[in-house]
Amino acid sequence: xxxxxxxxxxxxxxxxxxxxxxxxxxxxxxxxxxxxxxxxxxxxxxxxxxxxxxxxxxxxxxxxxxxxxxxxxxxxxxxxxxxxxxxxxxxxxxxxxxxxxxxxxxxxxxxxxxxxxxxxxxxxxxxxxxxxxxxxxxxxxxxxxxxxxxxxxxxxxxxxxxxxxxxxxxxxxxxxxxxxxxxxxxxxxxxxxxxxxxxxxxxxxxxxxxxxxxxxxxxxxxxxxxxxxxxxxxxxxxxxxxxxxxxxxxxxxxxxxxxxxxxxxxxxxxxxxxxxxxxxxxxxxxxxxxxxxxxxxxxxxxxxxxxxxxxxxxxxxxxxxxxxxxxxxxxxxxxxxxxxxxxxxxxxxxxxxxxxxxxxxxxxxxxxxxxxxxxxxxxxxxxxxxxxxxxxxxxxxxxxxxxxxxxxxxxxxxxxxxxxxxxxxxxxxxxxxxxxxxxxxxxxxxxxxxxxxxxxxxxxxxxxxxxxxxxxxxxxxxxxxxxxxxxxxxxxxxxxxxxxxxxxxxxxxxxxxxxxxxxxxxxxxxxxxxxxxxxxxxxxxx
Numbered sequence: 001x002x003x004x005x006x007x008x009x010x011x012x013x014x015x016x017x018x019x020x021x022x023x024x025x026x027x028x029x030x031x032x033x034x035x036x037x038x039x040x041x042x043x044x045x046x047x048x049x050x051x052x053x054x055x056x057x058x059x060x061x062x063x064x065x066x067x068x069x070x071x072x073x074x075x076x077x078x079x080x081x082x083x084x085x086x087x088x089x090x091x092x093x094x095x096x097x098x099x100x101x102x103x104x105x106x107x108x109x110x111x112x113x114x115x116x117x118x119x120x121x122x123x124x125x126x127x128x129x130x131x132x133x134x135x136x137x138x139x140x141x142x143x144x145x146x147x148x149x150x151x152x153x154x155x156x157x158x159x160x161x162x163x164x165x166x167x168x169x170x171x172x173x174x175x176x177x178x179x180x181x182x183x184x185x186x187x188x189x190x191x192x193x194x195x196x197x198x199x200x201x202x203x204x205x206x207x208x209x210x211x212x213x214x215x216x217x218x219x220x221x222x223x224x225x226x227x228x229x230x231x232x233x234x235x236x237x238x239x240x241x242x243x244x245x246x247x248x249x250x251x252x253x254x255x256x257x258x259x260x261x262x263x264x265x266x267x268x269x270x271x272x273x274x275x276x277x278x279x280x281x282x283x284x285x286x287x288x289x290x291x292x293x294x295x296x297x298x299x300x301x302x303x304x305x306x307x308x309x310x311x312x313x314x315x316x317x318x319x320x321x322x323x324x325x326x327x328x329x330x331x332x333x334x335x336x337x338x339x340x341x342x343x344x345x346x347x348x349x350x351x352x353x354x355x356x357x358x359x360x361x362x363x364x365x366x367x368x369x370x371x372x373x374x375x376x377x378x379x380x381x382x383x384x385x386x387x388x389x390x391x392x393x394x395x396x397x398x399x400x401x402x403x404x405x406x407x408x409x410x411x412x413x414x415x416x417x418x419x420x421x422x423x424x425x426x427x428x429x430x431x432x433x434x435x436x437x438x439x440x441x442x443x444x445x446x447x448x449x450x451x452x453x454x455x456x457x458x459x460x461x462x463x464x465x466x467x468x469x470x471x472x473x474x475x476x477x478x479x480x481x482x483x484x485x486x487x488x489x490x491x492x493x494x495x496x497x498x499x500x501x502x503x504x505x506x507x508x509x510x511x512x513x514x515x516x517x518x519x520x521x522x523x524x525x526x527x528x529x530x531x532x533x534x535x536x537x538x539x540x541x542x
Contacts, residue, residue, distance in 0.1 A: 058087015
C-alpha cells in the first residue's frame with residue numbers, strides 16, 4: 001500500500017510544503033493595520049501586478065495582450081498569451097475582475113502539481129524502474145539547495161544560502177513559482193523525456209511534440225532554445241543512430257521555430273521592443289562563482305555522476321547528461337549576448353538532472369561490492385543530502401514567515417517604492433476603483449510609478465508611467481516628477497497633458513511627496529477635483 005501511494009504522497013506533500021507561507025499569510029490576513037488592504041502578493045508586487053493585468057485583459061474578453069503599462073497606442077500581440085487565456089478560463093467559471101489573483105494562485109497549484117508529477121515520471125524512467133532509487137532521485141532533485149550559511153535568529157539555527165534574491169534558487173519557493181515559468185518548465189521536462197525515446201518515431205508524435213514546443217516558445221522562449229540545444233547534444237550521443245532522429249527532430253523544429261520568429265519580429269517594434277531594452281539597460285546580475293555556490297552540493301556530485309555515466313556509456317542517462325551539458329553551455333554562451341542574461345538559463349531546472357545523476361552515482365558505487373566502505377557511504381549519502389535540503393526548505397519557510405510578519409506590522413512609508421514591500425492603503429485602492437467606475441478602459445492615467453503599477457490591475461486603464469515595460473520609462477519618470485513638483489508652468493502643464501492624451505491625474509502620497517503640497521490644483525488651476533479621500537485626490541482637466 002505504501003509503495004502504491006508513495007509518489008502521490010511525495011508530490012502532494014512538497015506542493016503543500018511550498019504553499020505553507022501562502023497559508024500562513026492567509027491565516028494572518030486579519031491582523032493587518034486598519035488602514036491597509038490585504039493582497040496575496042506572490043514574488044514581488046511589480047511582477048505580480050503585471051501578470052494580474054494580463055489576466056484582467058482576458059477577463060474583459062481580449063484575445064491578445066495590450067500593454068497597459070504604457071500610453072502609446074499599439075496593436076495587441078500574443079506575447080504573454082498564457083495569462084490572457086487564464087483570464088478567459090476565469091470568465092468561464094465566473095471569476096470577477098477583482099479576484100484575478102485567485103486565477104493566478106490556482107494556476108500556481110495546478111502547474112506545480114503537473115511539474116512535480118512529470119519530474120517523478122522522469123526520475124522513474126531515467127533510473128530504470130528502480131523504485132527506491134527513483135524515489136531518492138526525485139527527493140534529491142526537489143530538495144537540491146544552495147551551500148549553506150548557518151545563521152541564528154533569536155537563538156534558533158537556520159540556513160541561509162547564496163543568491164537568495166533570485167527566487168528560482170530557493171528550493172521551497174521554486175516549487176510553486178510564477179505560472180508561466182512552471183508551465184515552461186513542465187513542457188521542458190516532458191519534451192526532453194519524450195524526445196529521447198522511441199515514442200518520437202511513431203507516426204504523428206513528432207507533430208504533437210512540435211506543437212508543444214511551439215507553445216513552449218510562446219510561454220517561455222528561452223526554454224525552447226534550451227530544448228533545441230538538448231536535442232542537438234542528445235543526437236550527437238547517438239553516434240550512427242542519430243540519423244533516425246534527423247527527420248522527427250527537423251519536424252519538431254520547423255513546427256516550433258515560428259514562435260521564436262514571431263517573438264523576434266514583435267520585439268522589433270514598441271511597446272514590445274521594451275522587453276528587450278530592459279535587459280540591455282538594466283542587465284540582470286550574474287556571477288558564475290556565486291551561482292556555483294547557489295547550486296549547492298548537488299552540483300559537484302551530479303557532475304561526477306555525469307562523468308561516470310559517460311565513462312560507462314549509460315544510454316539511459318544520456319537525456320540528463322545532454323540536459324546538464326546544454327545548461328552549462330548556454331550559461332557561458334549568453335554571457336556574450338547582451339539581449340539576454342545568462343541568469344535566464346538558471347531557470348532551466350538543472351536540479352532535476354543533477355539530482356538524477358547524483359542518485360545514479362550513489363547507486364552505481366553503492367553496488368560495487370569490493371569497495372564496501374565506499375559502498376556504505378554512497379548508500380547513506382542521499383539520505384544526508386535530502387535531510388540537508390529539507391532543513392534548507394524549512395529555513396526558507398521561516399524567512400518567508402518573518403517577511404510576512406514584518407509586512408503586517410509595517411506602517412511607513414505610506415506608499416512603498418523601490419525594494420519596499422507593503423500592503424496597499426485602502427484609500428490608495430479606493431481611488432483607483434473610482435477611476436475604473438468613471439472612465440473608459442482606454443483612458444490614460446498619470447501617476448507616479450507605484451500607483452501606475454496598480455492602476456492596470458484595479459481599474460484596467462492604461463497608464464503614462466508604471467512598470468519597466470513603459471516605453472521611455474526613464475524619461476517619462478522625469479517628466480512626471482517635473483509635473484508633480486510644479487516645475488512646469490500652468491500653460492506648459494496644460495499643453496503637456498493634452499499632448500500625452502492624459503484623462504485623469506492620480507495624486508496620492510508618492511505624488512504629493514514629489515510636490516510638497518496637498519492640493520495640486522493650487523499650482524494648476526485648470527485641474528478639477530473629481531474624487532477625494534484622506535490620502536488621494538483624482539483630477540481631470542477642464
